[in-house]
Amino acid sequence: MNSSRFEGCTLTGALSVLTEVRDAVCIIHGPAGCAHHNFSLLHATLLSNDRLEVPLLLSTRLTENDIIFGGEEALETTIARALSLSPTPASIFVLSTCIVETIGDDTEAVCAKPRGVPVIAVPTAGFLGGVFETGIKGALLAVASLARPETAEPTLSANLVGEKNLEYGVDENAAEIARLLGRLGIGINLRFVRGISTRDLERLGSATVNILREPALQPVGEDLRRRFGTPYVDSFPAGLSGTCRFLEEVGRISGIDASDAVEEERAYQKAMLEGFCDMAGSRVCFQTAHPMLGADPAAEAVCTECARALDLTVAPDGVLVPFPYPAPVGTAGLRRMLHRWRLLVRG
CATH class of the missing domain: 3.40.50.1980 (Nitrogenase molybdenum iron protein domain)
Structure with missing residues (x-):
């Protein structure tokens, strides 16, 4: 072993x-x-x-x-x-x-x-x-365990559950989730747990949906569903298509038609990608962050999708581009990642 x-x-x-x-x-x-x-x-x-x-x-x-x-x-x-x-x-x-x-x-x-x-x-x-x-x-x-279900008054809002407080960009990721939810008319109820007071926990059960940082937190999502009846999305959005699916899932849970929000986000993504069209035709090679840990499958899927959208060739002799860890959150996370790619590709 x-x-x-x-x-x-x-x-x-x-x-x-x-x-x-x-x-x-x-x-x-x-x-x-x-x-x-x-x-x-x-x-x-x-x-x-x-x-x-x-x-x-x-x-x-x-x-x-x-x-x-x-x-x-x-x-x-x-x-x-x-x-x-x-x-x-x-x-x-x-x-x-x-x-x-x-x-x-x-x-x-x-x-x-x-x-x-x-x-x-x-x-x-x-x-x-x-x-x-x-x-x-x-x-x-x-x-x-400090929250009390009877204090909750339902509102059209979401809790962010299990943010990675020690990672760089944690607040930027939360801002991206808030931007996406704003397309659906949904606000942030509680960042569980980041910068809150004990009394803020009275609001824990009042959200329409809980958004987990990653699938590993599903046991927490299930516990909150048992305690408060709140359904959950099992991860922050990752990738171009994943971000649109995220909007669809949150909309479905919240009883909101997400079709307009998805179309708006696709147009937003198209404009974002056009800003990196100067990389089209470049050759890249994805590099794992650590030889023993390997690549994060979610990050690998995101990178492959972005390479295809930008007409990049993935080849062994391409410019080494590291897999991000964890996977970039939403469209804003992809923009930050692609800025780093361009610095490497353009040297």
Whole structure:
């Protein structure tokens, strides 16, 4: 078995979601090193995206003595410390580390004690097979547990579910989804989870449709459908034809005739492609992002479709063009990708 791992830490995946609940505190139940590593990563990523923010993390700072005799007392102390902060957090998420799961701390029982503020246990130990994406799914489900179906009032709107908060272009992707939904007269209800408050979760069940960032989040989509009855689209749009299918699917779910919106988008795409007609006839060769990971099938399909639309020849001796990862979102994402292609082709 190949034991090489590229999928990332479960804890990091969960924190990429939970730190976007602005009035919450995240407690990392484990050694100080787990908190230090993740704080440094999140802070650096925020700065690289021009977000001058500091993720609010606390650590139980388990010592050798805690690991031998149990860390539940350290967790109690750290929760009390979180509650003493000013302003008082509206919610607290407790994330378990590998060592905590190994020694058998009953994190859920500690978190379940009444304190006047919801304290949610999020299992994020990855040593039993969890990866970065596992952490994202677990965190989304944990945040959803704070929402109450009875507070929802249905509106013609959409939730964006599971945006990749650590990727470049996350806000540009959200803006592209908003542009596409605008063709259907649908607004964004909630970015679940990005830059929201605990109280914003009252709106979680009021959207007409949930739009998942990628198909891997279908378990989250199904959970939200069970809780609120909200249907979902299983991914952001990718590719020329995929973007039009996205409009058709959202329209069908929302009871809207999407034919005019699709025609408008096709005309928009045609005009966009005409801006790159100077590349017609060029020879390109698609290059995988990593020799062991291979190409993302969605990105490969998008690249092949764009090459055909621009009359590019895909050949082994062509200019090396890297596959994007993840696949570009919507027509705006394709435009950004094609700008990079032109720089390479025209040298």
